[in-house]
Amino acid sequence: MNFLLRIWRQPNAKLRGKLVDYEVRDISPNTSFLEMLDILNETLVTGGTEPIAFDSDCREGICGTCSLTINGEPHGPDHPGAVCELYMRKFRDGATITVEPFRVGSFPLLKDLVVDRRALDRIVQAGGFISARAGSAPEANSILIPKYDADLAMEAAACIGCGACAAACPNGSAMLFTAAKVSHLSFLPQGHPERESRVLRMVSVMDAEGFGSCTNTYECEAVCPAEISASFIAKLNREYARAAVQRGAGE
Amino acid sequence: MIGRFDAKVPPGPLAQKWRNHRDHSRLVSPNNRRKFEIIVVGSGLAGGSAAATLGELGYRVKCFCFQDSARRAHSIAAQGGINAAKNYQNDGDSVYRLFHDTIKGGDFRSREANVYRLAETSNNIIDQCVAQGVPFAREYGGLLANRSFGGAQVSRTFYARGQTGQQLLLGCYQALCRQIAAGTVQMFPQTEMLDLVIVEGHAKGIVTRSLCSGKIERHAADAVVLATGGYGNVFYLSTNARGCNVTATYRAFKRGALFANPAFTQIHPTCIPVGGEYQSKLTLMSESLRNDGRVWVPKRKEDRNKAPGEIPETDRDYYLERKYPSYGNLSPRDISSRAAKEVCDEGRGVGPGGRGVYLDFADAIKRLGEHTIRERYGNLFEVYEKITGEDAYKVPMRIYPAVHYTMGGLWVDYDLMSNVPGLFVIGEANFSDHGANRLGASALMQGLVDGYFVLPNTLPNYLAGQMGKRPSPDSPEFRESEKDVRARIEKLLNVKGTRSVDSFHRELGLLLWDKCGMSRHEKGLREALKKIPELREQFWHEVRVPGDGDDFNQSLERAGRVADFLEFAELMCIDALERDESCGAHFREEHQTPEGEALRNDENHAAVFAWEFQGDGKPPILHREPLNFETVHLTQRSYK
Ligand SMILES: Cc1cc2nc3c(=O)[nH]c(=O)nc-3n(C[C@H](O)[C@H](O)[C@H](O)COP(=O)(O)OP(=O)(O)OC[C@H]3O[C@@H](n4cnc5c(N)ncnc54)[C@H](O)[C@@H]3O)c2cc1C
Numbered sequence: 095m096n097f098l099l100r101i102w103r104q105p106n107a108k109l110r111g112k113l114v115d116y117e118v119r120d121i122s123p124n125t126s127f128l129e130m131l132d133i134l135n136e137t138l139v140t141g142g143t144e145p146i147a148f149d150s151d152c153r154e155g156i157c158g159t160c161s162l163t164i165n166g167e168p169h170g171p172d173h174p175g176a177v178c179e180l181y182m183r184k185f186r187d188g189a190t191i192t193v194e195p196f197r198v199g200s201f202p203l204l205k206d207l208v209v210d211r212r213a214l215d216r217i218v219q220a221g222g223f224i225s226a227r228a229g230s231a232p233e234a235n236s237i238l239i240p241k242y243d244a245d246l247a248m249e250a251a252a253c254i255g256c257g258a259c260a261a262a263c264p265n266g267s268a269m270l271f272t273a274a275k276v277s278h279l280s281f282l283p284q285g286h287p288e289r290e291s292r293v294l295r296m297v298s299v300m301d302a303e304g305f306g307s308c309t310n311t312y313e314c315e316a317v318c319p320a321e322i323s324a325s326f327i328a329k330l331n332r333e334y335a336r337a338a339v340q341r342g343a344g345e
Numbered sequence: 346m347i348g349r350f351d352a353k354v355p356p357g358p359l360a361q362k363w364r365n366h367r368d369h370s371r372l373v374s375p376n377n378r379r380k381f382e383i384i385v386v387g388s389g390l391a392g393g394s395a396a397a398t399l400g401e402l403g404y405r406v407k408c409f410c411f412q413d414s415a416r417r418a419h420s421i422a423a424q425g426g427i428n429a430a431k432n433y434q435n436d437g438d439s440v441y442r443l444f445h446d447t448i449k450g451g452d453f454r455s456r457e458a459n460v461y462r463l464a465e466t467s468n469n470i471i472d473q474c475v476a477q478g479v480p481f482a483r484e485y486g487g488l489l490a491n492r493s494f495g496g497a498q499v500s501r502t503f504y505a506r507g508q509t510g511q512q513l514l515l516g517c518y519q520a521l522c523r524q525i526a527a528g529t530v531q532m533f534p535q536t537e538m539l540d541l542v543i544v545e546g547h548a549k550g551i552v553t554r555s556l557c558s559g560k561i562e563r564h565a566a567d568a569v570v571l572a573t574g575g576y577g578n579v580f581y582l583s584t585n586a587r588g589c590n591v592t593a594t595y596r597a598f599k600r601g602a603l604f605a606n607p608a609f610t611q612i613h614p615t616c617i618p619v620g621g622e623y624q625s626k627l628t629l630m631s632e633s634l635r636n637d638g639r640v641w642v643p644k645r646k647e648d649r650n651k652a653p654g655e656i657p658e659t660d661r662d663y664y665l666e667r668k669y670p671s672y673g674n675l676s677p678r679d680i681s682s683r684a685a686k687e688v689c690d691e692g693r694g695v696g697p698g699g700r701g702v703y704l705d706f707a708d709a710i711k712r713l714g715e716h717t718i719r720e721r722y723g724n725l726f727e728v729y730e731k732i733t734g735e736d737a738y739k740v741p742m743r744i745y746p747a748v749h750y751t752m753g754g755l756w757v758d759y760d761l762m763s764n765v766p767g768l769f770v771i772g773e774a775n776f777s778d779h780g781a782n783r784l785g786a787s788a789l790m791q792g793l794v795d796g797y798f799v800l801p802n803t804l805p806n807y808l809a810g811q812m813g814k815r816p817s818p819d820s821p822e823f824r825e826s827e828k829d830v831r832a833r834i835e836k837l838l839n840v841k842g843t844r845s846v847d848s849f850h851r852e853l854g855l856l857l858w859d860k861c862g863m864s865r866h867e868k869g870l871r872e873a874l875k876k877i878p879e880l881r882e883q884f885w886h887e888v889r890v891p892g893d894g895d896d897f898n899q900s901l902e903r904a905g906r907v908a909d910f911l912e913f914a915e916l917m918c919i920d921a922l923e924r925d926e927s928c929g930a931h932f933r934e935e936h937q938t939p940e941g942e943a944l945r946n947d948e949n950h951a952a953v954f955a956w957e958f959q960g961d962g963k964p965p966i967l968h969r970e971p972l973n974f975e976t977v978h979l980t981q982r983s984y985k
Contacts, residue, residue, distance in 0.1 A: 106896075129624065157419075172731075210557075212413070215415070215522065282478050
């Protein structure tokens with residue numbers, strides 16, 4: 095298969111970027127999208143030019159490293175799945191494909207298609223954990239958790255932290271990301287002691303990082319490679335309201 | 346040699362060694378802990394759990410990883426599960442049995458005392474992870490669920506769908522985030538360790554390069570912990586993430602740390618077969634699938650191109666069930682992998698190129714219903730469909746073995762300290778627990794046992810004598826090391842040849858897979874030992890690394906790693922040649938039983954092979970640590 099690629103090139107955050115055209119030829123339909131970029135890079139390198147910078151690591155959809163916007167869609171057209179799980183057989187032969195980085199104000203660009211997503215780590219640092227010192231844990235089966243609750247917690251916990259939700263959102267909101275973590279931990283009894291402080295702090299850091307707010311466009315859910323449900327955002331809102339009320343009553 | 350080559354296994358009966366050792370180890374009091382700085386390189390299960398736990402104890406920790414977030418360490422990709430000897434299923438499991446299975450699974454090439462401690466501590470890990478909120482699979486009554494894995498006749502594996510590694514790592518990452526917020530851990534993402542600094546015979550720091558800005562930095566500490574994972578990517582194609590490398594451990598080797606059993610690499614039997622030339626990685630289909638999937642190939646060569654549905658039961662060879670009736674499809678990995686190679690070598694392999702076998706769920710779907718299978722393995726079936734375009738609920742999966750895990754690693758003593766005092770090595774990066782073959786679901790267990798429970802108890806034993814001995818990062822050893830790192834980067838950038846880094850990596854991978862892969866023989870290894878230096882020579886003359894050193898430069902990152910692989914590959918082949926026996930995953934064709942199983946030579950080779958660097962171009966020196974089995978009786982492994 096042959097493709098015309100229009101790829102965002104930008105040496106660093108200070109310099110301006112632009113879309114540059116590249117042709118790739120004789121690509122097998124069973125090549126993954128990232129392998130197709132590898133092939134292109136190989137020809138760039140042997141021709142003495144700098145290859146296109148893009149992020150990836152596990153290449154099986156779980157590490158959340160890859161972060162491309164393809165024809166305007168974060169992670170491209172094959173939902174659910176990360177770009178590394180996208181195969182060229184999903185495209186028409188001869189297609190023109192535009193490749194850009196995740197565009198979110200809170201993810202500064204590093205180079206070409208690579209952005210800095212440390213803001214997401216900072217949201218977790220604000221409270222996305224259960225304080226459990228190694229050595230103090232009770233016997234595992236002394237905590238009974240109904241299968242239904244455990245399954246729900248797992249569904250929320252499946253988030254791979256890629257940031258596509260924020261990239262797809264017209265407001266650049268990271269609500270789905272934050273909601274997934276808050277929901278995961280609040281579905282479980284172990285998460286209850288820190289339930290209120292967790293949600294209040296995480297939301298406040300999320301806002302401070304400059305992420306936008308949620309206006310229910312559901313774009314996040316549509317692109318999420320881990321199929322995190324937007325209903326968790328409702329759960330986040332309930333958790334937040336509950337915590338705010340309790341905090342208010344306490345004070 | 347720097348330091349001492351002494352395993353320091355504590356005296357006393359096996360079951361009491363760990364307790365006795367802790368009772369008599371030195372401690373660091375809470376108010377003194379903040380005076381110690383600890384470097385932890387790696388944020389996977391081993392490094393993440395160690396950094397979080399040490400931070401919580403009050404040490405000042407610096408944690409490094411090359412990914413943009415600690416949460417993306419390669420542990421995230423583990424699928425199937427984690428073992429523990431809880432015996433929740435009442436099916437006869439015990440600490441002793443987990444210990445024994447691990448020693449036997451490793452084909453009697455691991456240290457009894459370490460393995461016993463691993464089994465003993467496994468139960469604490471499950472408690473710890475549940476307390477952190479890891480959403481393990483549960484039964485309707487709310488209790489934890491289990492499944493079985495290869496090499497065991499009990500159900501002792503805990504799991505979180507097909508994403509156990511992800512959930513365990515997120516537990517660890519969250520604990521780490523808590524410490525980062527508390528200020529006890531300072532995190533350095535996208536920062537690669539390029540050298541180990543040794544001052545007066547002790548590991549006292551590292552030199553790093555920022556992958557974002559290219560900035561080179563010196564970091565001094567009171568002790569250095571390497572938790573940098575495995576080196577399976579030396580084969581280019583493997584189930585590992587693209588960034589996995591040998592650089593940290595190999596640099597430590599070049600500074601004097603012994604490298605143990607580098608030839609012991611695990612080939613996983615259930616991966617999606619290789620598709621094309623530019624394939625960048627191989628995808629694992631978790632071993633847990635073998636709980637319900639049945640492995641087969643046609644009995645006759647002529648049938649190999651028929652659709653599987655057209656081959657009647659009587660013409661199928663369920664070769665694992667036939668050869669190993671008591672373990673069947675759950676035979677250990679090395680045995681299952683070689684059995685697959687054997688039937689494909691006979692011309693009975695299926696799929697393009699004939700390098701594949703079927704993993705068939707038809708019986709399980711008939712017995713349990715598609716819903717149950719979907720619930721157990723749904724996401725794995727999806728992954729399979731994405732990659733191959735086939736629906737495994739309807740047609741059997743095609744699988745083939747692929748490089749997966751490295752049992753070899755830096756040599757460590759019972760305290761997980763290398764021969765270099767102050768250098769600790771944990772997780773897949775060390776050699777310690779899995780002998781010549783690792784059992785499924787035991788790597789996650791080992792990484793977390795090392796990080797949450799072993800290291801925090803053994804590190805003080807070293808630190809107690811080190812108060813006030815942390816050197817300045819401006820001392821000559823640090824400057825010297827920084828100079829070396831810079832010179833190497835310059836050298837890579839200045840070759841200015843015409844070949845890409847990846848093209849060398851692919852060539853090296855094919856060579857190793859052929860000569861030092863699933864089976865090895867003297868002639869092939871000697872050939873590899875001739876070719877590797879030639880390839881290395883070419884690399885340093887022909888490689889093209891575009892861009893600069895003081896910038897975000899992925900070609901340079903990869904070039905440094907491949908340059909190390911090109912040296913390390915030689916060490917692997919030397920080790921494989923020197924180990925003139927077959928054991929576990931190390932199958933020397935010259936040494937097999939009449940049935941084609943690995944034939945050990947306990948008299949001469951019941952030992953850890955630990956290699957000492959002698960300088961570029963000089964052969965490394967072999968040190969042998971004899972393995973003394975006090976409890977286990979050495980037998981020919983049988984899974985019949
Ligand atoms: C696909 C797959 C599935 C698996 N499934 C299972 C399973 O079901 N059960 C099981 O028990 N095991 C499984 N394993 C094995 C297991 O996942 C690994 O052995 C284990 O996670 C390794 O953990 P680790 O902490 O030692 O290393 P890793 O998780 O690999 O972490 C290494 C860390 O070191 C850092 N690092 C490396 N080099 C450098 C450097 N030079 N400078 C700075 N930082 C560096 C990395 O950034 C990373 O943070 C699986 C492995 C694979 C590949």
